[in-house]
Amino acid sequence: MSDLFSKFDPLIEQRETLLRTGVTDPFNLVMEAVESPTVAICNGKRTILLGTYNYMGMTFDPDVVGAGKKALDEFGSGTTGSRVLNGTYVGHRAVEQALKDFYAMDHAMVFSTGYQANLGIISTIAGKDDYIILDIDSHASIYDGCALGNAQIVPFRHNDIEALEKRLKRVPEGAGKLVVLEGVYSMMGDVAPLKEMVAISKANGAMVLVDEAHSMGFIGEHGRGVAEAQGIIDDVDFIIGTFSKSVGTVGGFCASNHPKFEILRLVCRPYVFTASLPPSVVATAATSIRKLMDSADKRAHLWENSKRLHAGLRQLGFTLGTDEPQSAIIAVIMPDLEKGAAMWEALLHEGLYVNLARPPATPAGMTLLRCSLCALHTEEQVGEILGMFAAAGRATGCIS
């Protein structure tokens, strides 16, 4: 039967072929219990979590959980309303204040997810005749924001400074220009040359938006991200971030020093036409963000974990996404989807969860086993993880 679903046939076929080999469905895992930010029970088996984006391990922090419970008791389970109507409680203001303090910026606007933050900000500030120049490897939420605003979209080769500059110079005179970059690119775990790119963007009269989803809390002296680490955060017009990674809950935001920023609350559709975050969520986020300001020791330990895992996987003979560790993400490049799925399953049998990433999410059609470390992974756990990679890699023939 042919209907509107016929366009999905190739994908259905690919999935069926993969599952016929008997491999566990890598996109249908259920966690039956979660012991801590680094351990869960999957298929009845104790499993080390190495693919959660829970970089700073805040999900079980007693202060964070306590704040959520208190807000649940005092304010109820949800707001049932938009931020601009009945959906702004003191907690929403408090988390926006926490963000302003965290980034030392004048304004912060909280969305219900990180996806909506990109969707809302990009589509609202860049309209029909404006130009958005963006890295080709940008996250789906960035592309969707571009499409929603109907702006002219001009991609450039990943992290290529010269390609960005050439395109900026060719934008028609008088057109509005927005450059969209990410601090850490989540597939390969590599960092952008923000210092050079932001300078070039400013020199060519463009506004700059940087998505720091994968660097917040971890990279930079105060955990403000790659823009802070490279010393140019004051030149960035908009920082986009999420609560669903280092902060440890759900939600998204934009921080900015733009003097007219507050008007966005009235004109940004993905902010206006959706319900606000539940009071418990904003309470956990605010508490977590304030704790992240003073987490230098955890940041240092997370760097140690990242360096150790990167060096260990290299030594075992795996091909990695970056020559040196640049973030808390380490991507192991697999030869193809079948081998990747087999390796993913072998690791799960060993008691390790990583993300299996495949096109179109990945660049250049690659299949990746994406590992994201947590500041609460102990030294012993990182050792265990390397042992599991060695065993699974040999069992599947990925390494000799």
Added chain:
Amino acid sequence: MSDRSQTLTKTVDLIEPFNKKGVAVTEATRFAQDLEWDSLTVLDFVANVEDEFDVLISMNMQAEIETVGQLVDALEKLKA
């Protein structure tokens, strides 16, 4: 040679390094179906075209361009 046929000749030259299947390129050749280019090949090719003609071809424009002839028409408009 007219401007348009010069643009066509240059465009065909730029296609050649990416013409892995050795397709005989005409104005009717389609990038996706006939040349079977993936998104990364398209990015590299578009970058070369942009550099050659000193223009910007946004993704919005690319979505409207299926064939070599359509690309040449778009370039003629952009250069004007």
